[in-house]
Amino acid sequence: MSGEAHDHPHGHDDEAPRWKHDGVRVITGDRLDPNTAQTPGMFRQAAINHARVGAQKIWAGTVAIQPDAKTGVHHHGPLESVIYVVRGRARMRWGERLEFTAEAGPGDFIYVPPYVPHQEINASPDEPLECVLVRSDNEAVVVNLPHVEPVEPPETVYWIDPIHRHP
Structure with missing residues (x-):
């Protein structure tokens, strides 16, 4: 690799301030950004996005x-999503008629591939569900599918944010 040109700094003395200010970031749990769309039933906070850290290809936060x-x-759409369950019980339904179902608990990861019709559900009638959410882009892509009859219809409390709109 010696002699090759690169598009990123190597930490030379003249580039140290760039690394210092544009390098690794730690976003502590008490510094999450609640300045996102908030609706009854859900509380979302951004940790990593373009506005906060300059992320180009990923969004992460809590819900x-x-x-x-x-x-x-x-x-x-084309986005991939990963959900890590911190506390509570998540139920996911997916498929053309939501004919498939799986549940996840604390310590479990859920992967949602691009274009898969799905429904996210707090499986507990009396316990909150707390998760970490990571998406493969900063853009909020959502395609609602009102023609699909959900097996578990949304109730009076919806899980709604810029990604999940009111049905």
């Missing part, structure tokens, strides 16, 4: 969902 909250049926 707390009230008991029994459910989204409408939707998919996220």
Whole structure:
């Protein structure tokens, strides 16, 4: 690799300030950004996004969902999503008629591939669901599928944010 040109700094003395200010970032749990769309049933906070750290290809944050909250049926276009369950019980339904289901608990990861119709559900009637959410882009892509009849219809408390719109 010696003699090759690169588009990123190597930490030379004249580039140290760039590394210092544009390098690794730690976003502590008490510094999450609640300045996101908030609606009844869900509390979302951004940790990593373009506005906060300059992220170009990823979004990460936390979401707390009230008991029994459910989204409408939707998919996220070309985006991939990963959900890590911190506390509570998550139920995911997916498929053309939401005919498939799986549940996840604390310490479990959920992967949602691009274009998969799905519904996110807090499986507990009396416990909140707390998760870490990571998406493969900063853009909020959501395609609602109102023609799909959900097996578990959304109830009066919806899981709604810029990604999950009211059905």
